[in-house]
Amino acid sequence: MASRSISRLAQWCSRIFMVEINQKTEPIYFALSSKPSALSPELDALFGSGKLFSVCAQCDGRVQSARSHAHLKSALAEKLPPGCDLLDAAFFLPDVKNSFVRGLFLRDNSALYSAERVVNQLRQNGSVASVLAYTRGNSGDCACSIVSDEPAERERRYYVTPVPVPLRHPATLNIINSDVFYRLEDACKVLQECNDVIPESKAVLKLVEEQKLESVSNHAKRFPVIVIEGLDATGKTTLTCSLQKALGAVLLKSPPQCLGDFRQRFDAEPPLIRRAFYALGNYITAAQIARESAHAPVITDRYWHSTAAYAIATAVSGREENLPAVGSEIYEWPSDLLRPSLVLLLSVNPEERQRRLANRGLDKTEEESQLEINHLFRCKVEEAYKRIQNPACIIVDASPSPEHVLQEVLCLIRNKCNL
Numbered sequence: 064m065a066s067r068s069i070s071r072l073a074q075w076c077s078r079i080f081m082v083e084i085n086q087k088t089e090p091i092y093f094a095l096s097s098k099p100s101a102l103s104p105e106l107d108a109l110f111g112s113g114k115l116f117s118v119c120a121q122c123d124g125r126v127q128s129a130r131s132h133a134h135l136k137s138a139l140a141e142k143l144p145p146g147c148d149l150l151d152a153a154f155f156l157p158d159v160k161n162s163f164v165r166g167l168f169l170r171d172n173s174a175l176y177s178a179e180r181v182v183n184q185l186r187q188n189g190s191v192a193s194v195l196a197y198t199r200g201n202s203g204d205c206a207c208s209i210v211s212d213e214p215a216e217r218e219r220r221y222y223v224t225p226v227p228v229p230l231r232h233p234a235t236l237n238i239i240n241s242d243v244f245y246r247l248e249d250a251c252k253v254l255q256e257c258n259d260v261i262p263e264s265k266a267v268l269k270l271v272e273e274q275k276l277e278s279v280s281n282h283a284k285r286f287p288v289i290v291i292e293g294l295d296a297t298g299k300t301t302l303t304c305s306l307q308k309a310l311g312a313v314l315l316k317s318p319p320q321c322l323g324d325f326r327q328r329f330d331a332e333p334p335l336i337r338r339a340f341y342a343l344g345n346y347i348t349a350a351q352i353a354r355e356s357a358h359a360p361v362i363t364d365r366y367w368h369s370t371a372a373y374a375i376a377t378a379v380s381g382r383e384e385n386l387p388a389v390g391s392e393i394y395e396w397p398s399d400l401l402r403p404s405l406v407l408l409l410s411v412n413p414e415e416r417q418r419r420l421a422n423r424g425l426d427k428t429e430e431e432s433q434l435e436i437n438h439l440f441r442c443k444v445e446e447a448y449k450r451i452q453n454p455a456c457i458i459v460d461a462s463p464s465p466e467h468v469l470q471e472v473l474c475l476i477r478n479k480c481n482l
């Protein structure tokens with residue numbers, strides 16, 4: 064048992080730690096080493112006062128790990144006393160693909176320092192796989208040890224050491240096949256792995272199966288297929304309905320209507336499962352596009368650009384600069400997914416965006432911070448949309464009146480699709 068813990072600690076020590084205070088500031092990075100180090104000002108502030116722990120729920124299997132992490136986060140949020148901060152954390156090996164593991168940091172400034180009791184309960188019932196505890200030294204350093212039932216194990220010490228900010232955001236190491244899927248079979252595999260824990264997965268896979276998807280990527284489209292993309296409230300619904308009438312087109316959506324009953328269920332799941340669900344939605348919509356475009360032009364409200372852009376922007380925390388660079392393989396269109404003739408991205412200027420959001424009536428107390436966090440997130444989604452290739456999207460200013468936007472889009476469609 065002790066040797067297993069020691070090897071687990073050694074594994075932790077080979078990794079870089081990333082802690083996020085909130086989504087507005089940049090993450091803080093550090094490593095563990097066998098020699099004491101002076102802390103940087105950021106680390107000094109992070110480890111400032113109180114007791115600090117890092118916890119990880121990782122189990123075997125990606126579906127189980129993703130769900131255990133989400134379960135641990137909500138269990139801690141529910142059980143921790145006032146005075147505790149729960150921060151997102153992750154551990155990774157620089158430049159090693161799929162090495163990014165999610166965890167949590169816990170700062171305990173509660174009256175009775177009772178977070179440790181809560182963590183130990185979760186450790187005993189198996190919700191926490193690994194816990195590290197940190198202690199400030201008198202000379203400004205910070206020591207770290209594994210929380211273990213083995214006395215020998217508890218005595219081993221490592222020290223928090225500053226490291227440079229990595230060149231690439233570490234979440235980008237895991238995006239392929241965890242957040243964005245590039246083949247039908249990869250997205251199907253995730254839902255197959257969920258069969259035992261999410262019974263609805265079988266029904267979704269059955270719907271995918273029924274669409275006879277094999278021939279879709281090679282389908283010869285007879286009429287143009289036009290995708291309308293954009294952030295929430297940019298006017299997609301308004302425009303797609305008008306286009307349907309103006310062009311005598313068939314209007315489709317991704318996710319398709321047949322997945323409507325399952326959407327809430329999968330939205331509650333961690334990104335791995337939620338994103339695989341939306342990826343499969345695109346393949347079902349692709350089959351519908353292939354059928355319908357034989358008879359009429361097709362307008363699609365959201366498609367793969369939405370699935371990929373939201374997934375990438377959610378996975379990569381912080382600022383737009385943290386997104387994978389332009390030209391990255393992450394922005395490539397899946398080779399087996401039907402490509403549309405034209406993708407238009409509706410973009411709204413910031414003033415109009417504020418007006419439309421204000422009309423939606425956000426909760427007043429939350430408003431300021433949500434708008435700021437949303438602003439960062441929206442910038443990242445929009446930038447990710449623009450970086451997707453083959454096909455890339457054409458940006459349409461959707462701030463003018465609905466009629467003006469419709470006329471501009473009809474003009475673009477006539478020019479690009481000979482309609």
Ligand SMILES: Nc1ncnc2c1ncn2[C@@H]1O[C@H](COP(=O)(O)OP(=O)(O)OP(=O)(O)O)[C@@H](O)[C@H]1O
Binds near residue numbers: 295302419463465466
């Ligand atoms: N060009 C426009 N000018 C002003 N208001 C608009 C325009 N287009 C749509 N709206 C209004 O903005 C709101 C959002 O529009 P709509 O529902 O079409 O957006 P959406 O992109 O489909 O949103 P979501 O993705 O959140 O469903 C609606 O109240 C709609 O009437």
Ligand SMILES: Nc1ccn([C@@H]2O[C@H](COP(=O)(O)O)[C@@H](O)[C@H]2O)c(=O)n1
Binds near residue numbers: 344345367373
């Ligand atoms: N093709 C799609 C469509 C949607 N999503 C996800 O759904 C959210 C937006 O949907 P709305 O119905 O609110 O417009 C967004 O968070 C996307 O994550 C998707 O992934 N793929």
